[in-house]
Amino acid sequence: MTTLAELVREVGVAPDEAAHLQKLTASWGLLADLCFSDLILYVSTSTSDRLDPAGANVPSYLVVAQARPATSRTLYPRDLVGTVVPISAAPGITQCLNSGHIAFKESRLMHAEEHRVSFCIPVRYKGRVIAAMVREYELNSKRVRGELERVYVSLFERFAEMITHGEFPFETDDPAEAPRVGDGVLVIDSNDCITFTSPNGASALHRLGRHVARVGECFEDLGIGTNALSRAKSILEPIVEEVERRPDTTVMFQAIPLLDKGEYSGALILVRDVSELRRRDRLLLSKDATIREVHHRVKNNLQTISSLLRLQARRLDSDVGREALGEAERRIRSMALVHEILSRDVGDQVDFQEVVAAIVQLAHESTPPNLHIEITVKGSAGELQAAVATPLALALTELIQNSIEHAFSSRDELQEDRYGSIDVSLNRTPNDLTIDVRDSGVGFSSNFDPSDLSSLGLSIVQSLITSQLEGEISFNSYNGAHVEIRVPVTSRID
Numbered sequence: 252m253t254t255l256a257e258l259v260r261e262v263g264v265a266p267d268e269a270a271h272l273q274k275l276t277a278s279w280g281l282l283a284d285l286c287f288s289d290l291i292l293y294v295s296t297s298t299s300d301r302l303d304p305a306g307a308n309v310p311s312y313l314v315v316a317q318a319r320p321a322t323s324r325t326l327y328p329r330d331l332v333g334t335v336v337p338i339s340a341a342p343g344i345t346q347c348l349n350s351g352h353i354a355f356k357e358s359r360l361m362h363a364e365e366h367r368v369s370f371c372i373p374v375r376y377k378g379r380v381i382a383a384m385v386r387e388y389e390l391n392s393k394r395v396r397g398e399l400e401r402v403y404v405s406l407f408e409r410f411a412e413m414i415t416h417g418e419f420p421f422e423t424d425d426p427a428e429a430p431r432v433g434d435g436v437l438v439i440d441s442n443d444c445i446t447f448t449s450p451n452g453a454s455a456l457h458r459l460g461r462h463v464a465r466v467g468e469c470f471e472d473l474g475i476g477t478n479a480l481s482r483a484k485s486i487l488e489p490i491v492e493e494v495e496r497r498p499d500t501t502v503m504f505q506a507i508p509l510l511d512k513g514e515y516s517g518a519l520i521l522v523r524d525v526s527e528l529r530r531r532d533r534l535l536l537s538k539d540a541t542i543r544e545v546h547h548r549v550k551n552n553l554q555t556i557s558s559l560l561r562l563q564a565r566r567l568d569s570d571v572g573r574e575a576l577g578e579a580e581r582r583i584r585s586m587a588l589v590h591e592i593l594s595r596d597v598g599d600q601v602d603f604q605e606v607v608a609a610i611v612q613l614a615h616e617s618t619p620p621n622l623h624i625e626i627t628v629k630g631s632a633g634e635l636q637a638a639v640a641t642p643l644a645l646a647l648t649e650l651i652q653n654s655i656e657h658a659f660s661s662r663d664e665l666q667e668d669r670y671g672s673i674d675v676s677l678n679r680t681p682n683d684l685t686i687d688v689r690d691s692g693v694g695f696s697s698n699f700d701p702s703d704l705s706s707l708g709l710s711i712v713q714s715l716i717t718s719q720l721e722g723e724i725s726f727n728s729y730n731g732a733h734v735e736i737r738v739p740v741t742s743r744i745d
Contacts, residue, residue: 255292258315258333262296264381271376274420275384276316281521284432286407287323287400288388291331292316292374293344294381312336312344315382321433322403326367326387344383347371351380353415375417384414402438402447406519409509418510423488429505430523437520439480443470446517455522459496470520479506484515493525501529553587577617578652578708584613585648586641601640603632607675610644614651614673623670624655630677632684639740642715643686647675649708650688650734658692658732679740683722686736694728712736 255276259269276292283290297310314334319325338345343356354371368390374382386407396404413419435452437445448456448464456464459475470480479492483506491505505521557580564576588609611626618624635643651673659671676687709726712734716724722738 255315255332258313259294262294262313264294268376268379268381271420272315272374272382275374275414276318278420279316279318279384280321281429281432282407282410283318283320284322285403285410286386286388287320287403288386289320289326290318291327291385291387293336293341293383293385295348296335310338312338312341312383321431323388326389343369343371344385347373347383348380351375351415353411370411372411373415375415378417384411386411398447399449403432403436406438406509409511409516413510416510416512418513421488421507428503429489429491430503430521432521434524435522437464437470437522439470439518439520441516443480443484443518444468445470452520452522455502455524458500458524458526459494459502475502477504479504480518480520482506483508483518487515493529499526499530500524501526550587550591553583557583557587581613581617581648581652582645582711585610585644588613588644600634601637603635603640603643603677606640606644607632607647607677610648610651611675613648614655617652618655621668622655622659623668624659625672626651626675627672628675628677631679632677632686633679635684635740639720639738642719643684643736643738646712646715646736647686647688649712651675653708654688654690654692654732658690658694682739683737684740688732688734688736690731692731694730694732695726699726699728 255273256269259272264272272292272294279290292315293312294315295310296313312335314331314336317327317331319327336344343354347354351373353373356369356371368388370386372384372386373380374384410419433451435455436447436449437452438447440446445464445466445468447466453464456473456475461473461475464473475494477492477494479490483490487508487510489505489507491503493501493503495501501524503523503525507519507521508515509517509519560576560580560583564573564580567573567576588606591609607628611628614626615624654671654673658673659669672691674687674689676685676689678685678687713724716722716736716738720738722736724737725735727733
C-alpha cells in the first residue's frame with residue numbers, strides 16, 4: 252500500500268509540510284471519532300506531472316489519507332487513498348484552498364430525509380494552506396442528536412478552527428499511548444471547570460474513588476492526583492499522565508489544550524482505565540525477570556561445574572585425563588556464555604556477535620604460550636534463538652579449539668615459537684546462517700573421512716549441526732583446514 256509520504260512526494264509537497272500532514276493523520280482518529288464522520292485528506296497535484304484518470308496532465312486533487320470513525324458507520328468502506336479527483340468535480344475543495352476558510356457543501360439527495368454533507372477544512376502550516384481535510388457524513392433531518400453527540404461535534408469544530416489557524420496538530424503530540432474518545436471524555440472551560448463528562452469518563456473517575464464529577468466543579472478540586480491539565484495549560488501542548496490507586500487500579504489521562512487564535516480556551520481530557528493493561532505489563536516484567544534469573548542460575552551452575560572439572564584436572568597424574576577434563580571444561584564454558592547473555596537481556600534472542608567475541612577470547616586464553624594465533628572475525632550473525640545459539644556456540648568453540656590443537660603442531664617441531672591464523676566468516680541471510688572457519692595450518696590428512704571421524708570434537712560438531720540444528724557441514728583442505736557450516740534460522744529449533 253502506498254504511504255502518505257510516498258504520495259505527497261509524488262505531487263511535490265515540501266518535506267516539512269509532508270511531516271506536518273503525517274502528524275495530522277497520526278492524530279486524526281480523535282477527530283473522526285468526535286465528528287462521527289469520515290475524514291479525507293486532499294492535496295493539489297498542480298505542482299506535479301501526475302495524470303488524471305483520463306490520462307490528461309491537468310491539475311487535480313489527490314487523496315493522500317483517510318480516517319474512519321469508531322463512533323459511527325463509515326460512508327466509504329473502500330479505501331480512497333490514491334484516488335485522483337478533477338478540480339471540476341470538487342468546487343468545495345477549490346474554494347477551501349483558495350480562501351483559506353472552511354467551505355460547506357450539501358450534496359445530492361440520498362434518501363427521503365438524508366443528505367450528504369461535506370465540510371472542507373483548510374490545513375494551514377506556517378501561514379500557508381497546504382491541504383484540505385474533508386469531513387463527510389449523512390445528515391438525517393428527523394434524527395435528534397443527544398447531548399453527547401452535540402458536545403463531541405462542537406469539540407471537533409474547535410479542533411477544525413485550530414487546524415485552519417495552523418495550531419493543530421501539536422509539535423510534541425504522540426498519540427501512540429493516548430486514550431480514544433470512546434474511552435472517556437471530560438470537557439474543561441477556560442477557568443478549568445468541568446462542562447461535560449461522558450459516561451465512560453465518569454466510570455473511569457469512579458475507579459479512582461471519585462463518584463461524581465459535577466458540571467461547574469474545578470478539575471483540580473476532584474483530588475485525583477494528576478497535573479496533566481495544569482501542565483498542558485502552561486505549555487499549550489498535550490500531556491499524558493497515569494494515576495494509580497492501589498496496585499490494581501490505573502487510569503490514564505491525556506489533557507489536550509483547546510486554542511483560540513493562540514490563546515488557551517479550555518481543554519479536552521481523554522480518560523482511559525488501563526488497569527488490566529498495566530497488570531499484564533507487571534506480569535510480563537515478572538516473567539522476564541524470572542527467565543533472566545533462570546538463565547543466571549544455569550550460567551552459575553555451569554561455571555561451578557567448569558571450576559570443579561578444572562580442579563579435578565589438576566589432581567590427575569595422567570596427561571590424557573587432564574586433557575580430556577580440560578576439553579570438557581571448555582565445552583561447558585562455551586555453553587555458559589550463551590546463558591550469561593540471556594541473563595542480561597529480555598527474551599530468548601541472543602546477539603550471537605557477543606557470543607563469538609567471548610569464544611575468541613576463550614580460545615586465546617587456552618592457546619599455548621609458544622603458539623601465536625591471530626583470530627579474525629568477519630560478518631555478522633545477528634540475533635539468534637537461544638535454542639540455535641547454544642549448540643552453535645559449542646560447535647564454533649570446538650572448531651577453533653581443534654585448529655589451535657592440531658593445525659600447527661606438525662610444523663617445524665624444533666621451532667620454539669609457532670605462528671598461524673584462524674579466520675571466522677559469518678553470513679546471515681533471511682533463511683539461513685553460514686559460518687566458515689579456516690586456518691593456515693597443515694589441513695586435514697589425506698585419508699580424512701568426514702563419515703568416520705575419530706576426533707571427539709569434530710564428532711560433536713557434526714552431531715550438533717546435522718542432528719540438533721538440521722543443518723549441513725562440509726570439510727576440505729586448501730592452504731589449511733576449511734569447515735563450512737550452514738544452519739536454518741527462519742524458525743525456532745525446539
